[in-house]
Amino acid sequence: MNAQTDAQVTADSDIPAIMQEIGVSARTAARVLAMASTDAKNNALKSAAAAIRAGVTDILSANKTDIEAADERGISNAMRDRLLLNEDRIESMAVGLETIAELGDPIGDIIADWTPPNGLRITRVRVPLGVIGIIYESRPNVTADAGALCLKSGNAVILRGGSESFHSSRAIFDCLQHGLKLAGLPAAAIQIVPTTDRAAVGELLRMHEHVDIIVPRGGRGLIARVQNESRVPVIAHLDGLCHVYVHAGADFDMARDITVNAKMRRTGICGAAETLLVDRAVAKSHLPAIIDALVELKCEIRGDEAVTASDSRVKPATPEDWDTEYLDSILSVRIVDGIDEAIEHIENHGSNHTDTIVTGDAAAAAKFLNEVDSAIVLHNASTQYADGGEFGMGAEIGISTDKFHARGPVGVEQLTSYKYVVHGSGQVRP
């Protein structure tokens, strides 16, 4: 067990010195990890999974400590649910580690290979990014998921979980450490910040000489702080303000089923729809059945004037509604005069995450897919497919709404960079 895990560092400790030490040892570990064999990385992941299964009692006990403290502070039900672990959720974590072990190893892959007229053989080879800092909030399972994704992609990782999940994350972290030890990999390959002091986050965001990339996972407040303060490049994962657009050419059943699924399958995930746009031409024919189905599932509907006037169950939407991610059983609904108005609405109010068009009209679909500037644009499918697993990319650390580096699901491959390896036969440049 790592000495770090013995006690929480108190707030008056020397946070900058602690963080520097973590950064320096992460950099050293990253050099070893970049050369580590696929077997060693996979063995560490499988042993960590076994340690999680063997450690269920310890993990539950640590989680109980966190839950009791949270209950004393009176946290929301939603946050309590995110924090709570049980045997099923712990088993899911173990399975998650094994799934990542089974994914292909991207490191060393030759992405491209060509020979220009100078006769040099140029190859573009996949390499790790180096050191990744993950800053997250209440879900303790991020400790296992993020630790495993970074390890598999050959990166050292510095984890900084939320204070409310401190003990749970530490118990899971101990299992990851066990896996590293059995596989002969450096303990500093996966580190966890041993304090809940917020100053530690500030240090992490400034350590650009030791940290290559920061991935924040959490609410808007966390993301905004990270984007404002970070001196290290960031892959941001904003919750999504996703749209369903029912075009004039939409099939009746498909429009209803996709809207209901996009909104209600799970309301708290980033791919959940928050706003429905309906072409005026099909508002009378298609919208009532959609509202019926949603109301039956106890979804609140907030509509523009036309929608509110047409249905007494609809509350009037305020201007703020179009910019609100409810992450709850609420949907805002607006009637639009055709595809240009729909695209303009998404441009003005969307979050560049995931948006879908329902239509049988191929030209309209092509226009929407081309012009909507989101990480994921779909035609005739639910926005809830915004998920690395559904994309066949395996586990992911979130959905990036950035355009820089990784966009969309961020899996093992997105946590890598590349280098050019050039084979010559004595070439000197004329």
Place this chain on the structure above:
Amino acid sequence: MNAQTDAQVTADSDIPAIMQEIGVSARTAARVLAMASTDAKNNALKSAAAAIRAGVTDILSANKTDIEAADERGISNAMRDRLLLNEDRIESMAVGLETIAELGDPIGDIIADWTPPNGLRITRVRVPLGVIGIIYESRPNVTADAGALCLKSGNAVILRGGSESFHSSRAIFDCLQHGLKLAGLPAAAIQIVPTTDRAAVGELLRMHEHVDIIVPRGGRGLIARVQNESRVPVIAHLDGLCHVYVHAGADFDMARDITVNAKMRRTGICGAAETLLVDRAVAKSHLPAIIDALVELKCEIRGDEAVTASDSRVKPATPEDWDTEYLDSILSVRIVDGIDEAIEHIENHGSNHTDTIVTGDAAAAAKFLNEVDSAIVLHNASTQYADGGEFGMGAEIGISTDKFHARGPVGVEQLTSYKYVVHGSGQVRP
């Protein structure tokens, strides 16, 4: 001609408001450019090339104004040479624009295409980054090169050249504007900051809502300022502290020819070698001929103790020498005890740019190529091949030493992102 070009805005103007206006109009132009046809973009580039040829007199006259002002301030010969335009250099710019017009258009390319078990057809499609800010120093030709690369990759660009090249850059900018106009593309696709006030750079670095990426081109001071201040992601192009490592298994002639070329072909470019590492086993056999050839070309040699002791023409190196990019006819030389010491030296003193090993030993080459953490690693070839053109990638905006997003030569393709376009048939997620 753009109203912007009429006069240099004075320092007491409202810089934040000017920059905001530039940012907003760049964002609007970016939406148009993202949808622009390949033909429109290429026509703009070819018309701009024609305008440059037709405008030689105007460009030379503007350049004369800059040169005279520079001479009054007494700038260095190197900077004067970077600033100076002549008919040949202007013709090269025009040819450069035409070359970029002939490159393939990456926008809309389907990079990947697959169908997971849910039956969705998932495609990864190349899209522009959006708005790119280019901050550069004295070379006026960057105006043409960077403007053209951004245009070809479907990005709007905000150019901010050095104050010393202000008039030259504006004259070239007018030619680019002419091309945009003839092609029916928005004038704001390529904008130039109409002031030399340094506060404008600060504004540009903070406009993360309007600018997607910043590319600084210049010396360490500029890069450091940008990396420290920018709230926008940066692709940094550091000058390279490149190494030649002559391994024990190196061919005699190849070791000499590659070292001489890597150092002396052009000393002022980022791919020029600054340090030579020689295995002790071949120091006596290989090094004297290398030093002979370099001294003949008037290259100063600064060696470690062993090198200095063996040759009276060698000056002693100070510790700073190993961390110095001379960009001049100076080479530091160190004897190492084998490949591990060579790799460690590069790790401690290199800039992760370009490094080469000269050896006939395949295992040593593989180890070096694998372990040296630089954007470009070569075997038996000169470091001066670090160049997008030599890589067959066409024109480039520089060599990125970052790992995030683009690494190595940054050409048209590296100035893009991607989106996921998903084709369904009514899928809702279980």
